[in-house]
Amino acid sequence: MKPLLTYTLRQGDRALILAQRLLETITHAPEIEEDMALSNLALDLIGQARALYTYVAEIEGDIDGAVRDENHYAYCREQHEFQNPLLVEQPNGDFAQIIVRQFLHDAYAFPYWRVMQHSTDETLAAIAAKSVKETAYHLRHSRSWLVRLGDGTDESHRRAQAAVDQMWRYTGELFETDEVEQALVSASIAFDPDELRNTWLHTVAGTLTEATLEMPDDVVMQNGGRSGRHSESFSRLIGELQVLARAHPGATW
């Protein structure tokens, strides 16, 4: 696969899988207002995934006389073909886990889209220009909640710290780089993830301090999302995502 194709697909998968996890929370948030907030985040992420998948189809071009569309990438791939980072597929658990996963992701996604506005790839730069505004709000929301949970009651503090400790091992993968990414970095289509990591760490450290939470010690980071090695619960997530499209191929309404 072309590096640009793989790279764009990864970003689309990151957005789609996180959106799917968030959509599982509908009707389960602490209040209907937060239900709306979480599904709004999901809708933004689905919009980003659609734009990215549409671009993937364009890069891929003609296959057996037909051009694929965005739905192909969401509904017609096997689970090992998804290349999202493991962080975004982590199960929802309690509200603290949902917020911590979201915050650790948003603290990455916001500076990511901000810098991608300067990509030499015009389509990715345009997607970034739209996504950066959405993601700025996502970060504001998840950050607000993390501070309140950490610096809240004994129980919310305990749960928030447990969620941070649990999710931490999936954060290293966000900043991994490989030959696919290197090729794009040297063409200024993508950017050095090391710099992104510094920005992320600064946001995370400041927020954890404000939330009276401890940053975990160095742990062995889990990875494998990019090579399609996902966690056990991922197959159920994909099953739910794809069940309709699999049962009724090409269904419309």
Next chain:
Amino acid sequence: MSGKADWPLWEVFVRAKRGVSHVHAGTVHAPDAELALQNARDLFTRRSEGVSLWVVKSNDITASDPNDRESLFDPADDKTFRHPTDFELPDEVANM
């Protein structure tokens, strides 16, 4: 996840565009002002309804008593001279 959270109620005011007043749009539940603003954004500006939001704790609103309606409002009924009906509004005044 647990049941309903015990969050206070907030009144939401939305300004549709520059130059017009904030108008009461409804209410949200939220644990504090900042999150009330975020919830108001998600509930009342989904379809580009606004450019500015206010939230006020419902408890902080002092409302008139419906039983006082006659004494408060009826005396204005026969004072038509208070209506600026004899003035022509210049076209330059867009919102009034």
